[in-house]
Amino acid sequence: MASLKLTPSSSPISIPKVVGGVPCSRKGVSFLVKAEHSSSSSSDLQGKCQRRLVVTFGIVAPWISLLSRAPVSFAAESKKGFLAVSDNKDAYSFIYPFGWQEVVIEGQDKVYKDVIEPLESVSVNLIPTSKQTIKEFGPPKQIAETLVKKVLAPPNQKTNLVDASEHDVDGKTYYQFEFTVQARNYTRHALGVITVFNGKFYTLTTGANERRWEKMKDRLHTVVDSFKITV
Numbered sequence: 001m002a003s004l005k006l007t008p009s010s011s012p013i014s015i016p017k018v019v020g021g022v023p024c025s026r027k028g029v030s031f032l033v034k035a036e037h038s039s040s041s042s043s044d045l046q047g048k049c050q051r052r053l054v055v056t057f058g059i060v061a062p063w064i065s066l067l068s069r070a071p072v073s074f075a076a077e078s079k080k081g082f083l084a085v086s087d088n089k090d091a092y093s094f095i096y097p098f099g100w101q102e103v104v105i106e107g108q109d110k111v112y113k114d115v116i117e118p119l120e121s122v123s124v125n126l127i128p129t130s131k132q133t134i135k136e137f138g139p140p141k142q143i144a145e146t147l148v149k150k151v152l153a154p155p156n157q158k159t160n161l162v163d164a165s166e167h168d169v170d171g172k173t174y175y176q177f178e179f180t181v182q183a184r185n186y187t188r189h190a191l192g193v194i195t196v197f198n199g200k201f202y203t204l205t206t207g208a209n210e211r212r213w214e215k216m217k218d219r220l221h222t223v224v225d226s227f228k229i230t231v
Contacts, residue, residue, distance in 0.1 A: 079095060079222070081097060081098050081219070082095040082096060082097060082098060082219075082222065082223075082226075083095060083096060083097075083098055084226075085110065085112075086230065087109070087110070087124075088230075090109065090126060090200065091197065091198065091229055091230050091231040092124070092202060092227065092228065092229055092230060093226070093227070093228055093230050094122070094124070094204060094223060094226045094227040094228070095222065095223060095226040096112045096122050096206075096223055097114075097120075097219050097223070099114065100112040100113055100114050100120070100121070100122070101113065101114075101115050103121075105123075107125075108123050108124070108125060109124045109125060109126050110122075110123065110124040111123045111124075117208065117209065117212065119186065119188050119207060119208055119209045120207070120208045120209070120212070120216065121206065121207070122204065122205070122206040122223050123204070123205055123206075124202065124203070124204050124227075125202075125203045126200045126201065126202055126203075127200070127201045128199055128200060128201070129196060129199060129200065129201040130199070131196050131201070132196065133173055133196050134173050134174070134175055134194060134195050134196045134201075135173055136196075137196075139166075140164035140165055140166045140175040140176075140177065141161065141164040143164075143175060143194065144161055144164040144175065144177035144179070144192070145161050145164075147177075147192065147194070147203070148161055148177070148179045148181075148192075152179070152181065152190070152192070152205060153181040157181050157182055157183050158181070158182040159179060159180065159181050159182070160179060160180045160182075161177065161178075161179050162177075162178040162179055162180065163177060163178045164176070164177040164178075165177070169228060170228075170229075172195060172197060172229050173195065174193055174194070174195045174227075175193065175194050175195070176191070176192070176193045176224060177191070177192050177193075178190070178191050178192075179191075179192070180210065186209055186210070186211075187209070187210035188207050188208070188209060188210065189207055189208060189209075189210045189213040189217075190205055190206065190207025190208075190220075191205070191206055191207060191220050191221065191223075191224045192204065192205040192206075192224070193224045193227050195229060197229045197231070198231070202227075202229070204223075204224065204227045206220050206223045206224060207220065208220060
């Protein structure tokens with residue numbers, strides 16, 4: 001396990017690892033796909049990760065405390081080609097492409113993915129924090145580089161932060177970022193958005209295989225732009 005220092009006053013919290021920005025479970029955890037058909041190859045990809053990384057973000061908190069499922073309501077179709085998810089307990093919402101299926105993974109609050117294209121997915125993670133805003137962790141580029149290099153990619157894969165920016169919506173600050181993760185046989189092009197609210201650090205990531213980026217990028221930007229705290 002590794003420790004990353006972001007601020008002098010910070011202490012470590014545990015963060016589950018993901019493969020190239022795709023959420024993965026610990027060894028021995030099975031995946032439940034809420035659809036009649038599932039892709040075994042995508043489950044294999046999700047199940048490769050076995051270690052957890054300690055990153056300094058605020059307080060010590062095991063991910064096991066986040067495994068309770070919050071009530072989720074589905075809108076019929078908030079935008080053409082998309083479906084909406086609203087989590088009333090954790091106070092966030094976003095939309096995802098029509099046709100993606102929900103995948104239940106330990107340590108992830110929500111995951112939706114294309115069962116045919118395993119790198120096309122969206123996931124939401126929440127971890128406790130004592131910080132009041134995302135700005136307390138540092139500027140967008142610094143935080144994005146930390147997440148991409150230490151959390152969103154295995155150490156043996158090459159990463160590149162393409163862009164990072166800050167924007168405010170309804171008085172809440174969000175950091176958005178774009179990055180790539182290069183594995184031996186593929187490159188994943190991904191987007192993320194992070195924020196802090198009511199003692200929780202929110203991370204939404206989505207992406208696709210680089211070969212499908214031009215086809216998917218507008219839809220993926222729509223997903224990231226849709227993420228909002230609903231309180």
